[in-house]
Amino acid sequence: MPAAITFYTNPFSRGGIVHWMLEELRVPYRVEYLEYGTSMKAPDYLAINPMGKVPAIRHGDVVVTEAAAICAYLADAFPEAGLAPPPSERGDYYRWLFFASGPLEATIGLNSCNVEMTPDQEMQLGCGRLETVLDVLADAVREKRHIAADRFSAADIYVGSHIGWGMQFGTIDRRPEFEDYWQRLAQRPAHRSSMQQIETAMAKYPLPSAMT
Secondary structure (H helix, E strand, O other): OOOOOOEEEEOOHHHHHHHHHHHOOOOOOOEEOOOOOOOOHHHHHOOOOOOOOOOOOOOHHHHEEOHHHHHHHHHHHOOOOOOOOOOHHHHHHHHHHHHHHHOOOOOHHHHHHHOOOOOOHHHHHHOHHHHHHHHHHHEEEHHOOOOOOOOOOHHHHHHHHHHHHHHHHHOOOOOOOOHHHHHHOOHHHHHHHHHHHHHHHHHOEEEOOHHH
8 A cells, every 4th residue: 555645734824735736646645734823833743843834744754844845755756647747857847846935935925024135135045036036937937838848747836826826915916927827727626626625624724813
Protein backbone atom coordinates (compact mmCIF):
# COMPACT_ATOMS: atom_id res chain seq x y z
CA MET A 1 0.00 0.00 0.00
CA PRO A 2 1.30 3.51 -0.78
CA ALA A 3 2.14 5.72 2.19
CA ALA A 4 -0.80 7.70 3.54
CA ILE A 5 -0.93 11.50 3.21
CA THR A 6 -2.10 13.65 6.10
CA PHE A 7 -2.80 17.25 5.14
CA TYR A 8 -2.74 19.89 7.87
CA THR A 9 -4.55 23.09 6.96
CA ASN A 10 -7.03 25.81 7.80
CA PRO A 11 -9.65 26.91 5.26
CA PHE A 12 -8.49 30.53 5.65
CA SER A 13 -4.88 29.87 4.69
CA ARG A 14 -2.43 29.12 1.91
CA GLY A 15 -3.42 25.52 2.50
CA GLY A 16 -5.91 26.03 -0.31
CA ILE A 17 -3.02 25.76 -2.74
CA VAL A 18 -2.07 22.34 -1.41
CA HIS A 19 -5.71 21.26 -1.27
CA TRP A 20 -5.99 21.92 -5.00
CA MET A 21 -2.73 20.07 -5.61
CA LEU A 22 -3.97 17.02 -3.70
CA GLU A 23 -7.21 16.97 -5.70
CA GLU A 24 -5.21 17.03 -8.93
CA LEU A 25 -3.22 13.98 -7.77
CA ARG A 26 -6.37 11.88 -7.33
CA VAL A 27 -4.84 9.91 -4.47
CA PRO A 28 -6.32 9.34 -0.99
CA TYR A 29 -5.46 11.86 1.69
CA ARG A 30 -6.74 12.79 5.13
CA VAL A 31 -7.39 16.41 6.07
CA GLU A 32 -6.71 17.63 9.58
CA TYR A 33 -8.07 21.14 10.13
CA LEU A 34 -6.21 23.24 12.68
CA GLU A 35 -7.39 26.44 14.29
CA TYR A 36 -5.34 29.61 14.66
CA GLY A 37 -3.96 30.21 18.13
CA THR A 38 -5.04 26.83 19.55
CA SER A 39 -4.45 23.52 17.77
CA MET A 40 -2.03 25.21 15.35
CA LYS A 41 0.21 26.02 18.33
CA ALA A 42 -0.34 22.75 20.21
CA PRO A 43 2.74 20.61 21.00
CA ASP A 44 1.62 17.76 18.73
CA TYR A 45 1.52 20.06 15.69
CA LEU A 46 4.62 22.04 16.66
CA ALA A 47 6.47 18.73 16.45
CA ILE A 48 5.46 18.68 12.77
CA ASN A 49 5.96 22.36 12.00
CA PRO A 50 7.77 24.33 14.72
CA MET A 51 6.56 27.54 13.06
CA GLY A 52 3.02 26.66 14.13
CA LYS A 53 1.68 27.47 10.68
CA VAL A 54 -0.14 25.66 7.90
CA PRO A 55 -0.06 24.07 5.41
CA ALA A 56 1.99 20.97 6.06
CA ILE A 57 1.81 17.37 4.98
CA ARG A 58 2.99 14.07 6.37
CA HIS A 59 3.56 11.43 3.70
CA GLY A 60 4.57 8.26 5.46
CA ASP A 61 7.61 9.34 7.47
CA VAL A 62 8.22 12.47 5.38
CA VAL A 63 7.08 15.87 6.63
CA VAL A 64 7.01 18.84 4.26
CA THR A 65 6.02 22.41 5.07
CA GLU A 66 5.71 25.56 2.89
CA ALA A 67 3.17 25.45 0.09
CA ALA A 68 5.62 25.70 -2.81
CA ALA A 69 7.82 22.95 -1.36
CA ILE A 70 4.78 20.74 -0.79
CA CYS A 71 3.62 21.18 -4.39
CA ALA A 72 7.09 20.38 -5.75
CA TYR A 73 7.43 17.37 -3.45
CA LEU A 74 4.03 15.91 -4.34
CA ALA A 75 4.63 16.37 -8.07
CA ASP A 76 7.78 14.26 -7.73
CA ALA A 77 6.28 11.76 -5.29
CA PHE A 78 3.41 11.02 -7.69
CA PRO A 79 4.91 11.26 -11.18
CA GLU A 80 1.95 9.41 -12.70
CA ALA A 81 -0.14 12.58 -12.17
CA GLY A 82 2.09 14.44 -14.66
CA LEU A 83 2.29 17.61 -12.55
CA ALA A 84 5.98 18.20 -13.14
CA PRO A 85 7.66 18.43 -16.57
CA PRO A 86 10.52 16.06 -17.39
CA PRO A 87 13.78 17.17 -15.72
CA SER A 88 15.15 18.54 -19.00
CA GLU A 89 12.13 20.89 -19.28
CA ARG A 90 11.99 22.18 -15.72
CA GLY A 91 13.72 25.53 -16.15
CA ASP A 92 10.53 27.62 -16.30
CA TYR A 93 8.78 25.27 -13.89
CA TYR A 94 11.27 25.93 -11.09
CA ARG A 95 11.74 29.55 -12.07
CA TRP A 96 8.08 30.58 -11.75
CA LEU A 97 7.22 28.27 -8.85
CA PHE A 98 9.88 29.96 -6.74
CA PHE A 99 9.44 33.42 -8.24
CA ALA A 100 5.92 33.33 -6.82
CA SER A 101 7.03 31.97 -3.44
CA GLY A 102 9.90 34.48 -3.25
CA PRO A 103 9.71 37.91 -4.92
CA LEU A 104 5.93 37.87 -5.48
CA GLU A 105 4.96 36.92 -1.92
CA ALA A 106 7.58 39.19 -0.37
CA THR A 107 6.72 42.33 -2.31
CA ILE A 108 2.96 41.82 -1.87
CA GLY A 109 3.51 41.42 1.87
CA LEU A 110 5.59 44.57 2.08
CA ASN A 111 3.08 46.51 0.02
CA SER A 112 0.21 45.29 2.20
CA CYS A 113 2.10 46.62 5.24
CA ASN A 114 2.51 49.98 3.48
CA VAL A 115 6.28 49.60 3.24
CA GLU A 116 7.71 51.80 0.46
CA MET A 117 11.18 50.50 -0.30
CA THR A 118 14.06 52.82 -1.04
CA PRO A 119 16.42 51.86 -3.90
CA ASP A 120 18.95 50.62 -1.34
CA GLN A 121 16.30 48.48 0.38
CA GLU A 122 15.32 46.98 -2.97
CA MET A 123 18.88 45.72 -3.35
CA GLN A 124 19.03 44.47 0.22
CA LEU A 125 15.71 42.62 0.14
CA GLY A 126 16.05 41.24 -3.37
CA CYS A 127 12.32 41.10 -4.12
CA GLY A 128 11.97 44.25 -6.22
CA ARG A 129 9.15 46.75 -6.37
CA LEU A 130 5.58 45.49 -6.75
CA GLU A 131 5.14 47.13 -10.15
CA THR A 132 8.28 45.44 -11.49
CA VAL A 133 7.32 42.03 -10.08
CA LEU A 134 3.83 42.22 -11.58
CA ASP A 135 5.20 43.36 -14.94
CA VAL A 136 7.49 40.33 -15.02
CA LEU A 137 4.69 37.96 -14.00
CA ALA A 138 2.25 39.42 -16.53
CA ASP A 139 4.79 38.87 -19.29
CA ALA A 140 5.26 35.25 -18.12
CA VAL A 141 1.56 34.39 -18.50
CA ARG A 142 0.66 36.63 -21.45
CA GLU A 143 -1.15 34.58 -24.12
CA LYS A 144 -0.10 31.35 -22.42
CA ARG A 145 -2.35 28.56 -21.28
CA HIS A 146 0.31 27.28 -18.87
CA ILE A 147 3.32 28.97 -17.33
CA ALA A 148 5.88 26.21 -17.93
CA ALA A 149 6.70 23.64 -20.60
CA ASP A 150 3.37 24.11 -22.43
CA ARG A 151 1.56 21.81 -20.00
CA PHE A 152 -0.37 22.08 -16.76
CA SER A 153 1.88 21.62 -13.74
CA ALA A 154 2.28 22.31 -10.05
CA ALA A 155 3.70 25.69 -11.05
CA ASP A 156 0.30 26.65 -12.47
CA ILE A 157 -1.36 25.62 -9.22
CA TYR A 158 0.98 27.73 -7.12
CA VAL A 159 1.28 30.77 -9.38
CA GLY A 160 -2.37 30.67 -10.39
CA SER A 161 -3.54 30.53 -6.77
CA HIS A 162 -1.56 33.65 -5.92
CA ILE A 163 -2.89 35.48 -8.95
CA GLY A 164 -6.49 34.43 -8.27
CA TRP A 165 -6.40 35.34 -4.58
CA GLY A 166 -4.43 38.50 -5.25
CA MET A 167 -7.03 39.81 -7.69
CA GLN A 168 -9.85 38.78 -5.35
CA PHE A 169 -8.38 40.65 -2.36
CA GLY A 170 -6.95 43.58 -4.29
CA THR A 171 -3.24 42.87 -3.74
CA ILE A 172 -2.66 42.12 -7.44
CA ASP A 173 -3.94 44.30 -10.28
CA ARG A 174 -6.71 42.85 -12.42
CA ARG A 175 -4.63 42.92 -15.58
CA PRO A 176 -6.00 41.22 -18.71
CA GLU A 177 -3.08 38.79 -18.69
CA PHE A 178 -3.88 37.69 -15.15
CA GLU A 179 -7.63 37.48 -15.77
CA ASP A 180 -7.19 35.29 -18.86
CA TYR A 181 -4.69 32.98 -17.21
CA TRP A 182 -6.67 32.56 -14.00
CA GLN A 183 -10.07 32.06 -15.63
CA ARG A 184 -8.79 28.99 -17.46
CA LEU A 185 -7.22 27.49 -14.35
CA ALA A 186 -10.24 28.16 -12.13
CA GLN A 187 -12.39 25.91 -14.31
CA ARG A 188 -10.37 22.80 -13.59
CA PRO A 189 -12.49 20.14 -11.83
CA ALA A 190 -9.85 19.61 -9.14
CA HIS A 191 -9.83 23.31 -8.29
CA ARG A 192 -13.63 23.43 -8.08
CA SER A 193 -13.63 20.33 -5.85
CA SER A 194 -11.06 21.80 -3.48
CA MET A 195 -12.98 25.08 -3.27
CA GLN A 196 -16.19 23.27 -2.39
CA GLN A 197 -14.44 21.49 0.46
CA ILE A 198 -12.83 24.72 1.64
CA GLU A 199 -16.13 26.59 1.65
CA THR A 200 -17.72 23.83 3.74
CA ALA A 201 -14.82 23.94 6.21
CA MET A 202 -15.04 27.74 6.52
CA ALA A 203 -18.40 27.40 8.25
CA LYS A 204 -16.99 24.89 10.73
CA TYR A 205 -13.66 26.58 11.39
CA PRO A 206 -14.27 30.36 11.28
CA LEU A 207 -11.48 32.86 11.73
CA PRO A 208 -10.91 34.16 15.28
CA SER A 209 -12.51 37.57 15.79
CA ALA A 210 -9.07 39.16 16.16
CA MET A 211 -8.24 38.19 12.57
CA THR A 212 -11.47 39.41 10.93
